[in-house]
Amino acid sequence: MYVAVKGGEQAIANAHRWLADRRRGDRDRPELEVAQVGDQLRLAVDRVMSEASLYDPELAALAFKQASGDLTEAVFLLRAYRTTLPRLAVSEPLETANMRIERRISATYKDIPGGQILGPTYDYTHRLLDFLQLAGAEVPAAEIREELTEAEACPQILELLNDEGLVEQEIDDGSEPADITRDPPDYPMDRAARLQMLARGDEGYLLALGYSTQRGYGRNHPFAGEIRLGQVEVEIHVDEWDETICVGEIALNECQMINQFGGSREAAPQFTRGYGLAFGHNERKTMAMALVDRALRAEELGEPIIGPAQQAEFVLAHADSVDASGFVSHLKLPHYVDFQSELDLLRRLRREHAARQAELADAHEAVKSPSEEN
Amino acid sequence: MDGYNFAYLDEQTKRMIRRALLKGVAIPGYQVPFGGREMPMPYGWGTGGVQLTASILGADDILKVIDQGADDTTNAVSIRHFFQRVAGVETTTATTAADVIQTRHRIPETLLRAGQILVFQVPIPEPLRFIEPSEQETRLMHALEEYGVMHVKLYEDIARYGHIATTYAYPVKVDGRYVMDPSPIPKFDNPKLDGNPALMLFGAGREKRLYAIPPYTRVESLDFEDHPFEVQTWEHTCALCGSDHSYLDEVITDDKGGRMFVCSDTDYCQTRRGEVA
Amino acid sequence: MDKAMTVKTETTRDLVWPGLADPAHDSQRLFRQILGAMSEPGTLTTLAVPAPPSDALGAALWGVVLTLCDLETRVWIAADFDSPALREALAFHTGARITDDPASADFALLTHESFDPQTPFAVGSDTYPDRGTTLLVAVERLENDSNGANDEDNGWRLSGPGIAESRVLDIGDGAGCRALMTRLAGNRASFPQGLDVIFGCGAQLAAIPRSTRIASVEARADSQETN
Numbered sequence: 001m002y003v004a005v006k007g008g009e010q011a012i013a014n015a016h017r018w019l020a021d022r023r024r025g026d027r028d029r030p031e032l033e034v035a036q037v038g039d040q041l042r043l044a045v046d047r048v049m050s051e052a053s054l055y056d057p058e059l060a061a062l063a064f065k066q067a068s069g070d071l072t073e074a075v076f077l078l079r080a081y082r083t084t085l086p087r088l089a090v091s092e093p094l095e096t097a098n099m100r101i102e103r104r105i106s107a108t109y110k111d112i113p114g115g116q117i118l119g120p121t122y123d124y125t126h127r128l129l130d131f132l133q134l135a136g137a138e139v140p141a142a143e144i145r146e147e148l149t150e151a152e153a154c155p156q157i158l159e160l161l162n163d164e165g166l167v168e169q170e171i172d173d174g175s176e177p178a179d180i181t182r183d184p185p186d187y188p189m190d191r192a193a194r195l196q197m198l199a200r201g202d203e204g205y206l207l208a209l210g211y212s213t214q215r216g217y218g219r220n221h222p223f224a225g226e227i228r229l230g231q232v233e234v235e236i237h238v239d240e241w242d243e244t245i246c247v248g249e250i251a252l253n254e255c256q257m258i259n260q261f262g263g264s265r266e267a268a269p270q271f272t273r274g275y276g277l278a279f280g281h282n283e284r285k286t287m288a289m290a291l292v293d294r295a296l297r298a299e300e301l302g303e304p305i306i307g308p309a310q311q312a313e314f315v316l317a318h319a320d321s322v323d324a325s326g327f328v329s330h331l332k333l334p335h336y337v338d339f340q341s342e343l344d345l346l347r348r349l350r351r352e353h354a355a356r357q358a359e360l361a362d363a364h365e366a367v368k369s370p371s372e373e374n
Numbered sequence: 375m376d377g378y379n380f381a382y383l384d385e386q387t388k389r390m391i392r393r394a395l396l397k398g399v400a401i402p403g404y405q406v407p408f409g410g411r412e413m414p415m416p417y418g419w420g421t422g423g424v425q426l427t428a429s430i431l432g433a434d435d436i437l438k439v440i441d442q443g444a445d446d447t448t449n450a451v452s453i454r455h456f457f458q459r460v461a462g463v464e465t466t467t468a469t470t471a472a473d474v475i476q477t478r479h480r481i482p483e484t485l486l487r488a489g490q491i492l493v494f495q496v497p498i499p500e501p502l503r504f505i506e507p508s509e510q511e512t513r514l515m516h517a518l519e520e521y522g523v524m525h526v527k528l529y530e531d532i533a534r535y536g537h538i539a540t541t542y543a544y545p546v547k548v549d550g551r552y553v554m555d556p557s558p559i560p561k562f563d564n565p566k567l568d569g570n571p572a573l574m575l576f577g578a579g580r581e582k583r584l585y586a587i588p589p590y591t592r593v594e595s596l597d598f599e600d601h602p603f604e605v606q607t608w609e610h611t612c613a614l615c616g617s618d619h620s621y622l623d624e625v626i627t628d629d630k631g632g633r634m635f636v637c638s639d640t641d642y643c644q645t646r647r648g649e650v651a
Numbered sequence: 652m653d654k655a656m657t658v659k660t661e662t663t664r665d666l667v668w669p670g671l672a673d674p675a676h677d678s679q680r681l682f683r684q685i686l687g688a689m690s691e692p693g694t695l696t697t698l699a700v701p702a703p704p705s706d707a708l709g710a711a712l713w714g715v716v717l718t719l720c721d722l723e724t725r726v727w728i729a730a731d732f733d734s735p736a737l738r739e740a741l742a743f744h745t746g747a748r749i750t751d752d753p754a755s756a757d758f759a760l761l762t763h764e765s766f767d768p769q770t771p772f773a774v775g776s777d778t779y780p781d782r783g784t785t786l787l788v789a790v791e792r793l794e795n796d797s798n799g800a801n802d803e804d805n806g807w808r809l810s811g812p813g814i815a816e817s818r819v820l821d822i823g824d825g826a827g828c829r830a831l832m833t834r835l836a837g838n839r840a841s842f843p844q845g846l847d848v849i850f851g852c853g854a855q856l857a858a859i860p861r862s863t864r865i866a867s868v869e870a871r872a873d874s875q876e877t878n
Contacts, residue, residue: 008446008447008448008450008451008452009451009455011448012448012451012452012455076412076416079412080412080413080414082412083411083412083413084378084384086384182409183409184407184408184409184410184582184583185407185509185582186407187508187509187510188510313508313509313510314507317509322412322416322417323417323580325416326416326417326418326419326421326580327417327418327497327580328418329416329418329419330416330417330418330419330497333418333419333441333448333449333478334441334442334447334448334449335442335479335558336442336623336638337442337443337479337480337542337558337559337560337621337623337638338479338541338542338543338558338560340560340621340622340623340624340638341541341542341560341561341562341606342541342542343624344541344606344608345537345539345541348537349535349536349537352536379675380675380676380679385674385675385678386721386722386723388678388679389678389718389719389720389721389723390723392682392686392718392719393719393724393757394781395686396685396686396689396719396785396847397781397783397847398781399686399689399690399813399860400689400847400860400861400862401780401781401843401860401861401862402812402862404780404781404843406781407779407781429682430679430682430683430686431679432676432679432680432683433676433679489687513778514778516778517776517777517778518777549811549812549862551842551843552843569815571815573686573687573690586690587812588689588690588691588812588813588862589690589691589812589813589815590812590813590814590815591812591813592812
């Protein structure tokens with residue numbers, strides 16, 4: 001006698017226990033502390049904060065630990081928490097020109113006011129496994145020059161070009177930007193909404209799309225005008241006091257790409273821009289974002305749309321890792337009913353096909369037989 | 375659950391969804407955009423349905439959750455458990471006892487009654503999506519009532535296979551105007567959409583769209599005069615309750631081609647067995 | 652109603668615009684009634700809401716406002732309803748923004764007398780028909796009986812989604828009532844654009860969405876409307 005599978009609730013509870021056990025790992029070793037994750041795996045934490053669009057290094061570290069290092073799962077955990085938070089205030093626009101610089105480079109000028117500052121980068125490390133880390137070798141402290149934290153000394157490179165009128169100006173028209181975390185997507189999207197989507201977009205996805213533009217699928221001739229990393233003050237305006245106050249600092253990575261000219265009979269030719277911004281140290285992400293941002297401006301700048309990275313609805317609708325991983329993974333859910341209806345149709349089609357073949361064979365036989373008799 | 379509002383969603387989000395639901399009911403079959411929120415379960419696993427249920431559910435309601443017609447499938451268990459935890463509501467497996475039924479992929483076999491609300495989980499709300507992937511384009515097609523392409527697609531099936539090859543998520547026309555995706559229910563369930571006394575709500579969380587079919591609304595499955603719409607039939611009856619008129623799941627019983635068929639609607643099947651016994 | 656809510660006594664109601672005693676659960680219960688009314692056009696339901704100090708507005712429409720309005724909504728108020736007290740109460744209880752532009756209003760508060768077919772409420776667009784104003788209209792009476800107070804056929808026969816066969820709704824004799832229902836009958840011609848209406852009369856509520864076919868009961872014989 002067949003009995004339908006029962007006890008889903010118990011199975012789920014058991015699965016959760018097993019998962020927790022696996023996460024904890026070997027009990028002979030000390031449990032990983034959340035603070036250690038925040039401290040020593042900070043690039044993972046920064047990526048989780050960026051794609052979850054919530055700046056909270058401690059909770060991002062917790063999410064990363066809870067997800068056993070699965071970044072997409074950690075992003076989802078933090079995003080789901082974010083959505084339950086009340087909205088207490090809206091900050092003033094961040095002023096990245098006043099960033100407390102930790103790293104700042106430009107690929108367009110050899111020397112720049114304030115200087116090129118490499119900061120803590122993997123860029124020129126030789127990718128050789130450091131076996132000393134297996135042995136737990138001590139790491140000497142870094143030497144940091146004090147004056148690097150002086151913001152005034154580091155003007156934004158694109159503003160230098162601005163003085164000459166060589167690069168297009170970004171003008172704040174004062175309009176209220178859309179809020180992609182509250183408003184349903186409405187295509188076509190303006191640039192403010194697009195940048196929000198890209199800022200929380202999956203790094204790997206943006207990287208691939210940005211790369212595709214470099215290989216010719218919507219090429220836009222980029223130069224890394226400036227990449228900066230550091231602390232930026234967050235300010236809110238308090239209506240009651242009619243005053244703007246600083247509520248803290250967040251680490252930001254910004255990339256401003258300079259791209260080839262726009263211009264027309266009326267407007268003088270100018271460099272155009274692509275922009276990338278992310279929480280924390282997220283340089284690859286911001287560069288890829290700047291490439292894709294520029295690619296998505298094809299229509300606005302009168303360029304032919306030939307590459308996937310230039311197709312706004314395609315790019316934006318598939319950028320979010322929480323959306324994408326949810327829908328791909330839902331294929332794990334039972335689909336018995338729909339599968340049954342496909343089976344039913346397929347069997348019927350095959351029966352009909354077989355019947356038709358048989359008829360054809362009979363007809364063929366009927367045609368052939370008389371001639372054979374002759 | 376500590377730290378969370380009744381039924382998880384904050385009141386402002388519920389109000390936003392409620393306003394959208396009223397517009398959905400006023401324009402049957404039209405997909406209303408809504409500010410869908412992340413839920414603590416993955417997109418594609420019923421977040422749209424869960425948000426709708428959370429917005430309509432009251433402390434006195436009795437809730438039923440099914441997936442594939444069954445109350446005991448893992449995701450149904452998980453969603454039912456979620457609402458027990460965040461809303462403390464009473465739950466049931468009995469279709470007749472439920473005020474709100476959240477479903478994935480089926481409409482219960484038991485006739486629904488006036489006052490009940492059936493909430494569908496929808497993965498892709500746009501019936502034209504697989505013909506035209508752009509949202510901008512499909513929105514325009516709905517506005518212009520330009521549904522010819524849908525008929526062309528169905529007719530291509532007929533030309534190729536001799537049948538319409540869509541067996542689930544079979545498109546319908548609501549009140550003579552909007553072509554609508556009834557969610558991936560088997561086309562077997564499509565006739566139940568027509569003139570149903572219950573209110574039917576559809577939620578697509580990832581795509582941030584909701585839509586509705588009010589009670590007693592005309593819902594027609596798209597077809598052709600020479601190829602009228604027809605539903606699946608089985609040569610078998612349910613191995614458990616003997617039903618010859620319900621949707622059956624095929625169960626493989628051994629590795630030698632042995633199989634049996636049982637009702638996909640577990641409550642319906644159990645009720646029938648109870649009555650027979 | 653299965654659960655009675657606290658109703659303010661006559662002595663205090665002159666002063667107080669009441670809120671919901673238990674916002675999460677009261678608004679859920681009220682919403683389900685409103686949803687029911689919109690799903691089954693013309694059916695009457697009674698909202699258990701503390702009455703506001705305005706007989707013209709009535710408890711039902713105040714309950715709708717408390718249930719559906721918040722800082723993300725804009726409300727337009729007809730002159731005959733408008734008062735500093737109402738504006739203050741709306742701001743205090745809901746945070747809704749008051750607008751003078753009917754085309755930008757999510758909700759409009761008016762009476763059948765102040766209904767003017769020329770008021771440019773938003774009816775949505777063919778691509779976004781949902782972006783329209785929902786009218787909240789206080790009417791003389793709400794009855795499902797076609798014979799009004801003076802034995803005339805004042806009712807309107809409703810059919811379409813949410814209605815099994817047909818249903819009669821009578822909202823009153825006034826010229827405004829007729830103008831309003833005539834306007835709503837015109838919804839079908841512009842569908843999916845159109846106006847959705849929630850009627851209130853005291854604590855009673857009914858709704859007519861744009862999907863409803865409307866014919867006057869008198870004219871019923873010669874107007875078998877279809878689509």
